[in-house]
Amino acid sequence: MVSLTPQEVDEFVAAQYPAVRGFRCDAIGEGFATARWLHDPEQLRPGGLISGPTQFAAADLALWFLSFTLLGLAPMAVTSDLHIVFLRPASGGDLLARAELLRAGKSRISGRVLAWVDGAPDRPVSHATGAYARLA
């Protein structure tokens, strides 16, 4: 288990992955990591809805942050597969996506991710299951 702060994660991503814009690490610890999408009206769909690709990106990022807690702050794993289910319309604020570890295997790290709009954690907007494959 690697101990990290959200700020360390954000600095790593900004330095190494400049194309990842508009997201932050909100929280990180043993067995979990939360990604935050910063509300951006220009990215919204008609009706003010947070798009599916934005929610996918947040879930994917949360699982990547989760991999850092196991493998360290380095690009040591890539997304293998991700299944996302949309539960209700998402609108009105930042999006939070919290990944929880399901299993850290030799070649794969599996987790589940629940996402909600900031302020409404009891009304999840999407649920994802995904895996990162460890690079040899």
Place this chain on the structure above:
Amino acid sequence: MVSLTPQEVDEFVAAQYPAVRGFRCDAIGEGFATARWLHDPEQLRPGGLISGPTQFAAADLALWFLSFTLLGLAPMAVTSDLHIVFLRPASGGDLLARAELLRAGKSRISGRVLAWVDGAPDRPVSHATGAYARLA
């Protein structure tokens, strides 16, 4: 079955969904639709890789275009769920994502999507299965 041209799809998306940038409809017909992501070096990951969220967005868009062939050129369906599997690293050009209809049910439209880098259709980079839910 609604007959549409890629240009009609692109005009509709540009007018109604200005936040969908960097994609085009490449081909559309009975039972299929292809989305094209226009290669953009600013969106790439280290190593020149086309990111997972970009591939998800292309698959999701191809399924949406597919829904137009059944429901007409209007926002009559929303993504219900999508499962994407990454097969090999993607780099070197535009990304093409071709959706094929699996089943048009009363409340859901299901399809599968194969994606490849332009010029290499025999080396798929991701495969997705997804459904759009019809709006009542």
Place this chain on the structure above:
Amino acid sequence: MVSLTPQEVDEFVAAQYPAVRGFRCDAIGEGFATARWLHDPEQLRPGGLISGPTQFAAADLALWFLSFTLLGLAPMAVTSDLHIVFLRPASGGDLLARAELLRAGKSRISGRVLAWVDGAPDRPVSHATGAYARLA
């Protein structure tokens, strides 16, 4: 919300679905339902492993029981899709699969299911996400 006992569920299944053999309802309440597979050496794979299809059947059944809490004790919904991830080898006893409600929509009921071998709830053997479609 429909209030039910495990015994009522078992009697309904035995009467209406005689082909569902070797499973019981272990617990049921608001927002959850647990299915139990009764350990049967004849169904095991080499090495004494509980098979993937057995784990799928348990997850599917737990989601079906969950639908009873919303729609009543009647066949009012059918499996729409199910995604199962195997986390570690399963052996040594009954299998328990606990479904939790993610979202009860107008046409679909979505849930997640965690499965473990009886006595080891902290070592999940599989995780599933699935949906039941309501029959009109």
Place this chain on the structure above:
Amino acid sequence: MVSLTPQEVDEFVAAQYPAVRGFRCDAIGEGFATARWLHDPEQLRPGGLISGPTQFAAADLALWFLSFTLLGLAPMAVTSDLHIVFLRPASGGDLLARAELLRAGKSRISGRVLAWVDGAPDRPVSHATGAYARLA
């Protein structure tokens, strides 16, 4: 690529996996394998429907047979994850599930499976995507 006949596959399964009953290998070759579920009225659901678990078992088995074409006739891989989507009611005969290879990677073999009732290959009843993890 390992060359195999359906009969060789059936003999291997019968000898090593006696718990796998009611299925046969229908066809196998480079990049594909088809499993057949032998119609059994005792396994049907009310209305004469082929159950979801039966369809899952057929898809899982077809992917396993597919792994034999790459790894040989031996238990060298286990199911990692499987996503199945049900497309329409299935009834009236044997069930055929045809797996096609998507990607043979170092640690995972990914494929897709289309299933139909014998005699109606143009009316698929389920579509699955899955992966087998190679044992070290």
